[in-house]
Amino acid sequence: MSWFYPIMSTPFLSALLVPLLYKRFNSRIHTGWFILLVPLTIFCHLLSYVRMIAFRKTFNLTLPWIPSYGINLTVNIDGLSFIFGLIIAGMGFLVVLYSIYYMSRHKEALDNFYIYLLLFMGSMLGLVFVDNILVLYLFWELTSISSFLLIAFWFERQNSRAAAGKSLLITIFGGLSMLAGFLLLHIITDTYSIGAMMSQAEMIRSHSLFIPAMILILIGAFTKSAQFPFSIWLPAAMEAPTPVSAYLHSATMVKAGIYLVARFTIIFGGTSEWFWLVSGAGLITLLYGSISAVKQTDLKTLLAYSTISQLGLIMTLLGLGSAALYFDSIQEGAIYAIATFAAIFHMLNHSTFKGCLFMVVGIIDYELGTRDIKRLGGLFHLMPISFLLTLAGSLAMAGFPPFNGFLSKELFFAALLNAAQMPIFNMPYWGTILAFLAWFASVLTFVYCLTILLKTFMGRARGHKLKKKPREASMGMLISPFILAALVIGIFFYHQVFSQYLLIPAGEAVLPTLSGSMHIEVKAWHGFSTELLMTLGVIAAGILLYITMSQWLRIYNYYPMGLTLNSLYELFMEKLEGGSLAITKGFMTGSVRHYLLYILTFIILVMGAAMLLLKGISFDSSQDAVVSFYELALLLGMIATAVTVLLAGARLTAVIAVGALGFLVVFFFVLFRAPDLALTQLVVETVTTVLFLLCFYHLPQLRKESIPIGSKAVNAVVSVGVGMIMAVVALSANGLRSFAPISSYYENAYVLAGAKNIVNAILVDFRGFDTMLEILVLTLAGLGVYTLIKLRWAGGKEDEAA
């Protein structure tokens, strides 16, 4: 147990070592050989838990990360995380082994490749074992990032980059949505631990945030597991090297959404919303994937759509199985738990047969330089081992005995038939339709499985269309798919062992309330049951459709290209960028007048609305002194000079008016008995006016601007508005003198600071710091003027700086 953390961190730690290994050994040894040890160690370590898992023991371990906020690397090892862990490590081993022969050490940047791959492996393992939702989110995003890097491994290709970008955008979008759902769950339960949330499932279900949290988390799961309509990133992701497609994009990462749904079934399951959202999305995806797969001609793309379809199938099963939680009686629940069991079973099977198929397609691509079935055919004689491997993989996927897919497909039909009998969630109305649709999708699955097998290996050889001469792959490359194919058959024959040690513990981890009651009969032969008849129907209809394929495939041409999910996505992105640009350019005009208008309008609207809504305006002039004749006269004079500035046609008039305004303020200081301020103001006004006049000499004539009458009107409205608001607030504030100002304290300046002049005492003593900083401001202004003149004239040449 104490070895768990060190071993689980080996992917990250060895990722740090990869550059060294690559630099030192790449000329002699393929870096993959070193990397191979990592998944092997993890796999062996996990195997040591198998007995304990089979006895339904679960483990909790904690490693602190941010303990103060309850964010820790808490680990929960139960049946569900265990089977995922084994798949991740096991497939990891096979994929690395395969990659040693697939990825050339002379041509490819292997250091990058293995760093990304290890990063992914570590994150994916973390994702399934961790119990803390925030850490789960951390690993979730890391898998998205590593997938992004791996898809764009050949980053020189435009398609790779576009595919990487698309997958990043969609999966991170889902991740953020999931995060939002997690945070809602956290708000409901006040914990980050999934285990602790499970014990509060009742309370969560009655909370008003239950449905939003459920939908948000499901969006996360659906994006990652490529459910309709988020699936478009997966076919694009086939730009990645094939080992990556086999590992991330069929066996492991795309199952993260499945894992999430399974893990949260105990919290959300048993409600009709969860049941319908999960199984509905799954069923639509199942149909969409199989319908799209049938028409593909690129083998990898075909496999991608088939993965989408199979993920939909697993998702449907998880949805159906969640109904088990609705029932209080264990017996009743156990009937529907078959679906959950089937989901996990099929998930395992899918990893084996799809991994095998991807690797064979990789071999074909590697050996022949193409994966387009229009150019392939008749490879049966040339690549017999590949043919046998494809045979196992594709027939397993089609649900044919004696391959593992047959068993889980039968269970799928059984679960559908059970669900059709279900008395709840409107199933009496929908059950049969559901079963039919799923059956139909299975027929199409059968068709495309035949396509993979027959179009590639049977028929006429078309060597002349190929770039390379076809030959069987090297032994090393065949080992991994061979092991997978062996598993495909092995699981069929030894399914009891797998059930007992892996599948049932996992199923019970999904539905812990049914602990001990999952007695699931997996049989290759159970008489002429409805399930078997459905399978036979699939085979018959499938063969019929395959033979008549050229007749009906034309239907696809009627679907408008503009309405495919991909074109809708492209259109959305285009509109997003174009629309944003149009809006941004609309208000970012670069014109100072506009910018000032925004500020002032903002002030009018905000302060005006606040004044009206908050009723804060009241005028109280009882405290005010009487306005004397001189004050009134000065005021009128100031207004007159201010208006003169606005209307002045010549610059000289304007400057003189500004000066006059300043001098009138001087008189106010005189009236209010502040001779020192009056003197200061007098000096300042004189100096600025003189400076203005001096600069004049160098300035061009003021030209009469022709401003449209509309702009003038806007200017007038805005300036009058701002002026009024400022005046109203000023008068109102003046009336509301709630407290005695602190200024009375300074009247004692002589005693306090030994200064007979209060103003001076305030400036240089009480608030001397302000004055010091203001002097600094003046220094700065001086430096500014100096540099503006000097550096520009001295320069003249091109800007030298970065």
Place this chain on the structure above:
Amino acid sequence: MNNLIIGPIIIPIIIGLVLVVCRNSLGLHRFLSLLATVLIGLAAVLLLEQIRTGGMQILNLGGWEAPLGITLVADMFAVLLVLVTALIAFCCLWYACSSIGMGRERHYFYPLCLFLIAGVNGSFLTGDIFNLFVCFEVMLVASYVLISLGGTKIQLRESIKYVLINMISSFLFLVALAYLYAITGTLNLAHLSIRVAQSGQGGLMTVVALLFLTVFSLKAALFLFYWLPGSYSAPPTAIAAIFAALLTKVGVYAIVRLFSLVFYHDLGATHLFIGALAAASMVLGAMGAVAYDDIKKIITYNVVISIGFILAGFASFSLVGMRGMVYYLLHDMIVKALLFLSGGTVIHLTGTAKIREVSGLIRLHPQLGWMFFIAALSVSGIPPLSGFIGKVFITTGVFQSAYYWLGGIGLFTSLMVLYSVMKIFMNVFWGHTNLTEETEKGTTQGLLPPIVVLTALTIALGLGAEGIHEYVDLAVEGLLNPNLYTDAVLAQNGK
């Protein structure tokens, strides 16, 4: 009384003035200005420890007790910001040493930066609202000179707008101060807090508060941000990075300080409004960020987005949201400097900011490429980098306050952030290499070390969030309990 508090303000001023006098020794300029930032950092670290053990630290300047003189207040929030300011200033000045060019160096670049930092630190540390205005002026006038330093055409064009808009906002600041003084008769923040609490935050007070909000929104680029993209694109990289990392944050700080200490009695009017402005900033900023194919434009619009996000956390005004706000603010200062420096280095190398004109740079500059990649992940709050914890807490806090729309916008714009910066990475660093070492316009010589430091910081702050949680929690405690602040400032009067 703690004289150390004035250190972060007075050290850069003194060293800056010395440098103005010793104009011709550029070596001395570089050394002393870096030394100044180190000293500020040390002072901040010492203060952090003193505050942790002894509570908020006070300095009454000239010995005049609050509320009569000017009081400097070092609370945890302010000092954390001072510390990060010192770190960023250090990195940006270091970067400038190899990039800014002799012409600007000779024309007081370093002293100007130091004065700017003095203004920034002063704004963080002052406990007096008029002094805040003065510190703003120091910072702004320094920034006016820095933005036009060099006198290129684009600099002059943008600096006119920048200066004009900031003048207007300074003027509005003064008007708001006058209103506030008329009503409350005091300028000391703690005293203001008490007086506003006593009289109740009536309608008029809220109107005045909204005028302050307008002023600080202009500084912080909260909704009123249109001056920012142009003016932050004009100056050289080192200056733009300082601006992006520090200047807007001072506006954010002022909003946080004023609306947690003084105007916190009418949350429905003020804080909800801040939330609405934050949402608008995020949406408009995200639009700008995805609209352009220009590195400078993309990263300047990202500044606007993050301001919105930080203030969304503040608008929630909950414990968790504020905690997120503090974490995210610290993170954002670091990562914006990182983004501007690494993005600026790309422009320096290639001679263009257009992302369609460059490709495959990672073959020539893998370190730069991967650091930019980390920066890109970090700005979008991808775990385990520094933005993550802040993003989680801000979103939680906003959700707790039932502003679901605000949290949703925040999360969605973080996706747009990722898209916009990843667009740079995918176009500039990936693809066929279309440059050679010979055709490059510049070298990375001396430019990478500061970027490495900032990258390390964003990783460390993410993985080691636990390490600063005590400081962050104390900062939040101080913000949510105005009486801690007022007691610290005014209680000593009795002694």
